Amino acid sequence: MTTELSERNRTILEAIIEEHIATAEPVGSRTVARRHPMGLSPATIRNVMADLEDLGYLRSPHTSAGRVPTEKGYRFYVDTLLQVRQLTQKEQKQLSSSYQLRGHKVEEVLRDVSRSLSSISRYTGLVMAPRMETTVFRHIEFLPLSQGRILVILVTRSGLVQNKIIETGEPLTPRELEQISNYLNRTLTGLPIHEVKEKIFAEMQREKARYDQLLAKTLTLSRQALQGNLDGEVFIEGTSNILDQPEFANVETMRELFRAFEQKGRLIDLLTRSQQAEGVQIFIGSETGLEGIDGCSLITSHYSNRRGTIGALGVIGPSRMNYSAVIPIVDYTARLLSQMLEGDIE
Amino acid sequence: MTTELSERNRTILEAIIEEHIATAEPVGSRTVARRHPMGLSPATIRNVMADLEDLGYLRSPHTSAGRVPTEKGYRFYVDTLLQVRQLTQKEQKQLSSSYQLRGHKVEEVLRDVSRSLSSISRYTGLVMAPRMETTVFRHIEFLPLSQGRILVILVTRSGLVQNKIIETGEPLTPRELEQISNYLNRTLTGLPIHEVKEKIFAEMQREKARYDQLLAKTLTLSRQALQGNLDGEVFIEGTSNILDQPEFANVETMRELFRAFEQKGRLIDLLTRSQQAEGVQIFIGSETGLEGIDGCSLITSHYSNRRGTIGALGVIGPSRMNYSAVIPIVDYTARLLSQMLEGDIE
DNA sequence: CGCTAGCACTCTGGGGCAAAGAGTGCTAAA
C-alpha cells in the first residue's frame, strides 16, 4: 500500500487535499506549485495529478477545473498523511468549562456537550445518550395515576431517568405498588439492565410465580416497565452551522441533509456501531452508510463510565472538513464527558 | 373598517390571496378575471388592485409582476374573509389515532403530536411542554449519588417527570433523605408548583426552621430542587417540510429560518404569550416578533387540563400558508391533547 | 358614471453568443 505512492506523490496529494480543505475549490497544478513550493513546475505536478487521478485519489469535476479529492483520497489522507494537532491548554480549559453536571439533568448536559461540539468545530454536534441496556439499575418507582394507569420511573446509575405510562388490567393499591417497588429495588439494584430483563424473564418461568399473587403482579409490571423503547436518544445541535459550508449552497443538497438529520434512527445505528471500536473513528462519505448526506464525514468517539462504553458522540461536517482540528476536539470532549459521568454519578 | 372596502373589493382581494396561496406566484388581473369569473374585465380588476395597493393590502414586487398580499392583506383575509373548513370525521379519526399515551412518556407523546402536526399540515409542527410552574406537585424523590450529589426527581400531576442533580454541602444519609421526601410528599401533594415554592420560602422564614435541623435541611434541599430552569421545552418537528415551500428556494432565507429555529427561547416566549388568549391565534409575519422568519406565519392554540391552560402548540409555515386547512388541524389537535391529558393523568 | 377595450410602457427571465479565465494533456527539448 505504501509502495503505491512515492514520497513525492504523497506530498503533492497532501498539498492538494489541504488546499481543497482550505478553499473548497477544485485545485489546479499552478496553485499547488505556487502555494507549496517544492521546486517543481506546474507541468510536473500535472503529471503527478494525472497519476493520482488514475489511482482514484482525485477526480476532476470537468476537463478544465482542477482536481478534487475522492473518498479514497480523504481516506488515505486521514490514515497516513494527517497530523493531528494537540489541543492547547487554553483550548482544553475552554472546552471543560462549558459543562457542568450540578443543577442539571443528564440530558441537559448531553445537549450542552452537543452544542459545544458544534460551536467549537463550527460543524454539527452529535451526542447519543447512554442506551438503557448498557447501564445499571439504580432505582424504580411506581406512581398510580387515574384509571389503572401507572407512571413508572426508572433510574440508572449513569443518572438517566426514564419514565413511561403503563396500564394494568386490574388496579393495584398504592400499598401493593410500594411493596412491589421495594422488592424490585432490593433485588435488582446494581444489575445491568439487560441482566435485569433476563432475571425477570427467568423468574416468570418459575413455578413459584404461578402461586404467589403479588410476585406475579410484580413481574408483569416490571416487564411492562422495561419493554420497548428505552433506546438512546441523539442530540443534534448546530445544524445551521453546516449551512455556512459552500458545498451546501444549493437548496437540494441542503434539503437532503435536513431530511437525513430528521431520521435519527440511522444515526443511532451508526453511533452504536462506532462504539465498538476504540478511540476516535472517522467515517468518510459513503462509509457512514447514511443516505442523503453525500459529501459529509463523521468523526466520532465513545464515552464511558467505570464499567465500560455507554455512549458515543461526534461531529458531522463536509468531507472537506478540517480533520486535524476536529479530531482532537471530539477526542477530548469524549474523555471529558467520560470523566464527568465516571467520577460524579456512579 | 368594514367601510374601507366595498363588497366587490373584498371579493377581489379574497380571490387574489387565495390564488396566491395556491400558486405562490404574484397574481395578475387577467388571472383573477379568468379563475374567478364575476363578470368583470381585467381592466376593472386592475383598477381595484391599484386601490388595494394604495390601501396597503397588496404590493407589487416590481412593475410588471402582478400583486402579492402584504401582512395587512393576510391579516384582513384571516380576520374577515376566511372561512374555516371543518375537519371531516375521517380526518378527525386520522388525527386522534396517531397518539397514544400508554407505553410512552409524556415528552414522547408531545413529540409525536408535533410530528403529526407537521406531517398533516405539511409545514412545521411546534409543541411546548407544560411549564412546571403551571402544574401540580405529585411526587418527589431523592436518590443519593456519590460525593454528596443527589438526584432529585420531581413528578407533576400532568405526568411530567423532571430531574436534576444537586449538591449538598453536608452529606445526607439515605435515611434522612427518605424522611425528607416523605415529609414533602405528605405536605405538598396537590399544590400547584408556584404555591409549593411560596410555601417553602415562607417556611424558611419561620423561627422553627432555625432549630429543627432536619427541617432546615429539608427546606434547603427542596429549594435547590425547585429553583432554576424547570421551563417548558419546545418540540419542533418537520423542519424539512417547510423547505419544500418555494419561498425558501434561496439559501439565505433558509439559513435564517434554521437559525431562528435554533433559538427556542424566542419561540417559548411567543407560545407562552399565545397561551393567554382563548382558542386559535394567528401571528402573521412580523406579528410573531421573531427575527429571521420573515414571510412566515404561526398558528397556535393552547392545551389544558382540568385546572386550566398548561401549554401551547402550533404550526409554523409561510405567510402564504393554507390557513383554512391548518386552523382546524391546530384547533382539533389542541383539544385532543387537552382531552388526553385531562382524562388520563389527573 | 362605471366599465372596458386598446395601447404604450416597463420589468423580468431565458436563450444565444462571444470572450475571458482556468486548467488540462501532449509533445518536444533541456
Added chain:
DNA sequence: TTTAGCACTCTTTGCCCCAGAGTGCTAGCG
C-alpha cells in the same frame, strides 16, 4: 526526468435581445 510551450476544452461571465406578463392610462361605450 523535468519542464516549457501550446493547442484544446470547459465553465463562467457579461451582454444583448426578445418574448411574456402585467401594468397604467385614455378614450369610448352602455
